[in-house]
Structures are given as C-alpha cells and as structure tokens.
Amino acid sequence: METKMDFVNESTGRCFWMMFLPVMAAMFLNMAYNVVDSLWIGNLLGERAYAALTSSTPVILILNSIAMGATNGVAILVSQAIGAKDRKKADGIIATSLIVAVAFALLVTILLELSLPMVLHVLNTPKETWQLAKEYLSIYLLGYIAVYLYCYLTAVLRSFGNAVFQMAAMLVCTMLNAILDPLFIRRMGFRGAAIATLLSQTICLAFMVIYMYRKKVIRLHIQEFRKGLIGEIIAKAVPSVIQQSIPAISTAFLTSLVSSMGLCAIAAYGITGKLEIILFYPAMAINMVLTNIIGQCAGAKRSDREKEYLIYALKMGGILLLLLSVGVVGFARPLSGLFLRSEDVAGIVAGYFLIVGAGYVLNTVTNCFLGALNGLGRPFKSMMLMVFYYILVRMPLAWILNHAGWGLDGIWTAVLISHIVASIAAFYAGYTEIRKEAEASAIID
Structure with a gap:
C-alpha cells in the first residue's frame, strides 16, 4: 500500500485534520456502539441489569486497552519505518506482528474464560449482579479476537496515513449492533445484548478482511515473518499495553470503591463513564494520531515538524475539549436521564461532572504529550507517567478521601487532582524529549 499522506512535507493543519477527523469519528461511532447497549439494557431491563453491565465494564475496558496498546506499539515501528522509507522493514513488522497478534488474542481469551469467577471476585462485584456479569x-470474550484484530488493522492503516477505513468499519459495526441489540435483548434478556455484540464485532472484522483482501489495501506476506523482529515489537508493545491499560485498571479500582455504596451509586458511575467518552475520545484520538504523525517525522529526523504538530494539536485539542466540557457539565442531569430515569442517579452524575469537569482540557494536554512521546519511540516513558498519576496519585488518593468520610465526592476529587498532576508531568517529560530531538538534529545538521 502506498502512503496516503506525507506527514513530513505536507501542510501541518491538513495532515492533522485528515487524520484526526476520521479517527475521532470512528471513536464516536464506537461510543454510539456502547451507548446503544446501555440505552437498551437500561430502558428494557432496568437498574439491576444496568448495574451488571457497569460491573462488566472494567474487564471490557482493560481488554480493549490491551488491544489498543499492543497495536499502538506496532504502529510506532511501522510509522518510523515508513518515515525512514524502509518499506522492507515495514512489511516484516506487519507480517510478524500479525501472527503474534492472533496467538496473543487467543491466549488471553482462553485464560480469561477460565478465570472469570476470580476476576469478578477481585472487582468486588455485588451479589445482585454477579451472575449476570x-x-x-x-459471551463477550468469545469475540475478543475480532476486537483485537480490528485494532491491529486500523493501527497499521493509520501508519500509512489511512484513517478513513477505520471510520467506515466502525460505522458498519455500530449499525449492526443497533439493529441486533433490541432483537436479541427482547428474546434472550441480558445475555442477548452480549450475543448481539459478539455477532456485530465478528461481522465487522469479516467486512474489514474482505475489503482489504479485494482492494489490496496493505501487503500481508507471511513469508516476510522475521523472528528477530518479535523482540523489537514486544519492546514497543508492552509499555504501550501497560500505558493503555492503566486507566482501565484505575476505573476497575474506583468501580470497586463505588460498588460498596449500593446499586444507585454504581449505576450512576456507569453513566458517568458513558458520558465521559464524549470528553475522553477526542483526546485519545489526538494521542493516536500524533503517535503516527510524529513517528514518521522522527523516522525522517525532522524535529522541527514534530514540534509544529505538537503545538497545533495542543491548540486545537484545547479549544475542542473546552467546548465539549461546557456542554457535558451543563447538561449532565438530563443526559443521565437517557440511560436511567432516576433523580438519585442523576444527582450523583451531575455532582461528578461538577467536580471533575475542569480536568478534561488538562487531560487533552496530557494526551498530546503522551502521543508525542510514543511517536518518538519512548512508550516506556509514557508508561511510567501513567503509572505515576494513576497508580501512585489517583487510586491511593481516592481510597484515602473515601475512607476519610468524603464518600463519592472524595473519589471524584481524587480524579480531578490526578488530571492536574498528569498534565504537569506530561508537559515536562514531553517538552524535554522534543528539545533533545531538536538538539540532536542541530548537531547532525
């Protein structure tokens, strides 16, 4: 496949928006995909079923984060190879990583199917929702390989500057889920929602594979498999997996804290998670896009272009998230009513966003610098930043404030403080690395 865009030489604004808009659209379609499940389950099956879905969400988030992180690690290597115009290495990375991806996804599926009871116990899943969860x-786990390969194929395509196909594939998946969900839920109840998800994900992957095979979108030559590349792929993938998984682990920890406060609290926390997607996905899209764009610039040794893209992303991302934050915080209560008609739940949701709302612009700043670090080939540094402000700041602080008598407000305050700390730490680390790249380029010149 030929590179769709030349990030090194073309217009900064054009390249950024041509990548960002399709990726963000795909992520919002993914949000719609998840919201469809929530709306049907909440309105057709009630609070207990919705709480069970919330209890299942941390596991799903972690699994999706593993898929996104591992494939993002592959994208770093492919982008840098393309930027260096080393097509042979790019083909070798793609072939090798595909085989590794299939084997890994199957292994994760088998291990989790066998250990589900233990996982739910660790998450402090309430007795009322344990069996449903x-x-x-x-059922969801049976479709994990489809989720993983979707993330893999879209990550590789982004490395070549093709982000539109990710949007098209997600559109197909969302439409299928919207059609299948009510049919299966009415016939089979809560299990029907999981079966509809499984079918839509599998059909979506089949659509992607058929399209890419017929159009010869990328070259997948198994004979290009290189055993020596496995170590390099793992070295980039593991930090990326941990980096992507840490927020999900944090969510699982906070869910366990909230679970001790009753079904109303856990249902409300589930709704905040759905609404937060509106505010998190644009920042995540910028992170993913900068990984690919700055990866190509790094491969071409163009530190000047790396800085241009980072500054542009900070400006545009900050403006976008400011507007979205105002909308969600201002309309949190009526938005909550779309999922569950409960004044108590709506009150908790509104309180959450009133406290945390100021942190979403800062989260965008954090993701801009994390994307830059990933593109520069520093996923380990990004991972350590995530460990710092999620594991060492957010989780302990949430536990302390909750047990100090602050209750839910204490947990929400810990989330806000972690956003503040994260943006400061990411700015310092990202700025330092960009400056080092610029100094190295000046010495070479």
Missing part, C-alpha cells in the same frame, strides 16, 4: 463477559 459473568454470563455477559463469558
């Missing part, structure tokens, strides 16, 4: 996840 177990049934849902046991």
Whole structure:
C-alpha cells in the first residue's frame, strides 16, 4: 500500500485534520456502539441489569486497552519505518506482528474464560449482579479476537496515513449492533445484548478482511515473518499495553470503591463513564494520531515538524475539549436521564461532572504529550507517567478521601487532582524529549 499522506512535507493543519477527523469519528461511532447497549439494557431491563453491565465494564475496558496498546506499539515501528522509507522493514513488522497478534488474542481469551469467577471476585462485584456479569463477559470474550484484530488493522492503516477505513468499519459495526441489540435483548434478556455484540464485532472484522483482501489495501506476506523482529515489537508493545491499560485498571479500582455504596451509586458511575467518552475520545484520538504523525517525522529526523504538530494539536485539542466540557457539565442531569430515569442517579452524575469537569482540557494536554512521546519511540516513558498519576496519585488518593468520610465526592476529587498532576508531568517529560530531538538534529545538521 502506498502512503496516503506525507506527514513530513505536507501542510501541518491538513495532515492533522485528515487524520484526526476520521479517527475521532470512528471513536464516536464506537461510543454510539456502547451507548446503544446501555440505552437498551437500561430502558428494557432496568437498574439491576444496568448495574451488571457497569460491573462488566472494567474487564471490557482493560481488554480493549490491551488491544489498543499492543497495536499502538506496532504502529510506532511501522510509522518510523515508513518515515525512514524502509518499506522492507515495514512489511516484516506487519507480517510478524500479525501472527503474534492472533496467538496473543487467543491466549488471553482462553485464560480469561477460565478465570472469570476470580476476576469478578477481585472487582468486588455485588451479589445482585454477579451472575449476570459473568454470563455477559463469558459471551463477550468469545469475540475478543475480532476486537483485537480490528485494532491491529486500523493501527497499521493509520501508519500509512489511512484513517478513513477505520471510520467506515466502525460505522458498519455500530449499525449492526443497533439493529441486533433490541432483537436479541427482547428474546434472550441480558445475555442477548452480549450475543448481539459478539455477532456485530465478528461481522465487522469479516467486512474489514474482505475489503482489504479485494482492494489490496496493505501487503500481508507471511513469508516476510522475521523472528528477530518479535523482540523489537514486544519492546514497543508492552509499555504501550501497560500505558493503555492503566486507566482501565484505575476505573476497575474506583468501580470497586463505588460498588460498596449500593446499586444507585454504581449505576450512576456507569453513566458517568458513558458520558465521559464524549470528553475522553477526542483526546485519545489526538494521542493516536500524533503517535503516527510524529513517528514518521522522527523516522525522517525532522524535529522541527514534530514540534509544529505538537503545538497545533495542543491548540486545537484545547479549544475542542473546552467546548465539549461546557456542554457535558451543563447538561449532565438530563443526559443521565437517557440511560436511567432516576433523580438519585442523576444527582450523583451531575455532582461528578461538577467536580471533575475542569480536568478534561488538562487531560487533552496530557494526551498530546503522551502521543508525542510514543511517536518518538519512548512508550516506556509514557508508561511510567501513567503509572505515576494513576497508580501512585489517583487510586491511593481516592481510597484515602473515601475512607476519610468524603464518600463519592472524595473519589471524584481524587480524579480531578490526578488530571492536574498528569498534565504537569506530561508537559515536562514531553517538552524535554522534543528539545533533545531538536538538539540532536542541530548537531547532525
């Protein structure tokens, strides 16, 4: 496949928006995909079923984060190879990583199917929702390989400057889920939602594979498999996996804290997670786009272009998230009513966004610098930053404030403080690396 865009030489604004808009559209379609499940389950099956879905969500988030992180690690290597105009290495990375991806996804599926009861116990899943959550996840896991390969194929395509196909594939998946969900839920109840998800994900992957095979979108030559590249792929993938998984682990920890406060609290926390997607996905899209764009610039040894893209992303991302934050915080209560008609739940949701709302612009700043670090080939540094402000700041602080008598407000305050700390730490680390690249380029010149 030929590179769709030349990030090194073409217009900064054009390249950024041509990548960002399709990726963000795909992520919002993914949001719609998840919201469809939530809306049907909440309105047709009630609070208990919705709480069970919330109890299942941390596991799903972690699994999706593993897929996104591992494939993002592959994207770093492919982007840098393309920027260096080393097509042979790019083909070798693609072939090798594909085989590794299939084997890894199958292994994760088998291990989790066998250990589901233990996982739900660790997450402090309430007795009222335990069986429902177990049934849902046991079915969802059967489609994990489809989720993983979707993330893999779209990550490789982004490395070549093709982000539109990711949007098209997600559109197909979302439409299928919207059609299948009510049919299966009415016939089979809560299990039907999981079966509809499984079918839509599998059909979406089949659509992608058929399209890419017929159009010869990328060259997948198994004979290009290089055993020596496995170590290099793992070295980039593991930090990226941990980096992507840490927020999900944090969510699982906070879910366990909230679970001790009753079904109303956990249902409300589930709704905040759905609404937060509106505010998190644009920042995540910028992170993913900068990984690919700055990866190509780094491969071409163009530190000047790396800085241009980073500054542009900070400006545009900050403006966008400011507007979105105002909308969600201002309309949190009526938005909550779309999922569950409960004044108590709506009050908790509104309180959450009133406290945390100021942190979403800062989260965008954090993701801009994390994307830059990833593109520069420093996923380990990004990972350590995530460990610092999620594991060492957010989780302990949430536990302390909750047990100090602050209750839910204490947990929400810990989330806000972690956003503040994260933006400061990411700015310092990212700025330092960009400056080092610029100094190295000056010495070479």
